[in-house]
Amino acid sequence: MSVTVVGSIAYDAVQTPHGGRDRMLGGAAVHFALAASFFDEVRVVGPVGDDFGPDEYAVLHGRGVNTEDIEHVEGGKTFFWSGVYGDNMNSRETLETDLNVFETFDPKLSDGSREADVLFLANILPALQLNVRRQCENARYVALDSMDLWINIARDPLVAAISEVDCVILNDSEVELFTGEREVVAGARKIMEHGPSAMVVKLGKYGAALITADDSFWIPAFPVDFVADPTGAGDTFAGGFVGAIAAHDGEITPDVLRLAMAYGTALASFNVEEFGTERVARLTGEEIVERVEQLREITSFETSAVALR
């Protein structure tokens, strides 16, 4: 049993109010894989160029990630993104996006990746997401991430992809852009009309919501002392969330999804404490379990009788 993720492998340059990095390992598939690696074997499908070297592979192998389906494009350069975060850390400006080898990416899955038990379609062209989804016929749970760009310019292919997955993960502004609905639950339900049985709405630094057919669940971001760099938080969340689902053998009940939300939240909170993959790369299972327990503690309250007038 394993988790397959298809998406970007990148070098990122970021500036935040707390400093920056000129060139660090990043990309949706990388952040997802490192987080999900705590729960199951993870296979990464994505392209890299000649500049992608042993140091980067070492980070992935350090967490036991299977890199056989990382496609080395001869003469190519790895996807590069650079951005700068505003003072409040919830908004960022992209300075540069060099797609490089990602521009002509056509996912090629080995038999091992196609046999995935659980599949995560990170944010790539919706037509490619659908293509990959159909290759993984036996996946018992499939989640999909997307972005405003595809909602704006590739809405029909995106709807087609969404209609064949179990769970869609978007942030609240993307849900509103997609559906025109201002309220999270109403927007999520509109997207779920296309097929998915669940939707995760990311609320940036405020947390995330899980919407299912007749239920919703809300969890705050874990309040870390210091946010160094939010880059990859969403994909790290997805890795914890999807990973926890993959680690569960039985039926995917709302309780399983809720606990998965807590794992995603915990993983994301570690990710933002340092730049890029630095913190998650040296994370331990004990730290994750402790943070999930802390999340339960800081969100619990007991209802007791109050005499109302």
Add this chain to the structure above:
Amino acid sequence: MSVTVVGSIAYDAVQTPHGGRDRMLGGAAVHFALAASFFDEVRVVGPVGDDFGPDEYAVLHGRGVNTEDIEHVEGGKTFFWSGVYGDNMNSRETLETDLNVFETFDPKLSDGSREADVLFLANILPALQLNVRRQCENARYVALDSMDLWINIARDPLVAAISEVDCVILNDSEVELFTGEREVVAGARKIMEHGPSAMVVKLGKYGAALITADDSFWIPAFPVDFVADPTGAGDTFAGGFVGAIAAHDGEITPDVLRLAMAYGTALASFNVEEFGTERVARLTGEEIVERVEQLREITSFETSAVALR
């Protein structure tokens, strides 16, 4: 035993994406009082002009609010505010603020109001907040709200007032403005160094956080189907929060404060469903209790063993 609130009584004009009102009952003290009225006797201290009539008193009396300390200023006009909400409802622009009788407001407390068991200092000039706080010598719990204006132009009097209360209620941008701290917990702790044992940080449509000496608690906004008008949500939250504390006879433990956060959240969620005071004015205790229980349901998760790698 009773709750005293000092603050504005107003007419509001609002426009939201869902419509508007030209002139509706509002003001911090009014929203607070209606919410807190479910928990205890509430006395409102604040000024009104000749234009404040029987219809407005009827709304307050309909919830059993004591209006003896509402000061009628002969020849004066009631405080008037008008604003328009942006598309995302989390930002608003003030079009007009006519302080009118509020400009020269000097709170005069009757013996009954001075004997308050619990006191809420709504957002007014910090020097007046301190003055009122010192008149209520026997109050066992005092909470204070403020705003960016006073943080900018009356910081020292605000610190003086804060140093004599138990709980400060601000929104996250105000905490950052006050302390320079980007993270909610760090900012709240800095404010608590002035004396308060607790701080509530409102996160707008995302919920609220409670920070105590060695603990934090996070609760999402209740996901209503439809937000008609957020005006007064913060003060309605405060009314539910402070009211629930007032309804508790024993020691104010973190558990009591957490449950109070849930009541505040529930009350605020009703407030935004319709314009001004319309929804809370006809609310029932049963509806509140049901929503608090729903809040517990949509935030609970059980941690169970997941084998991590």
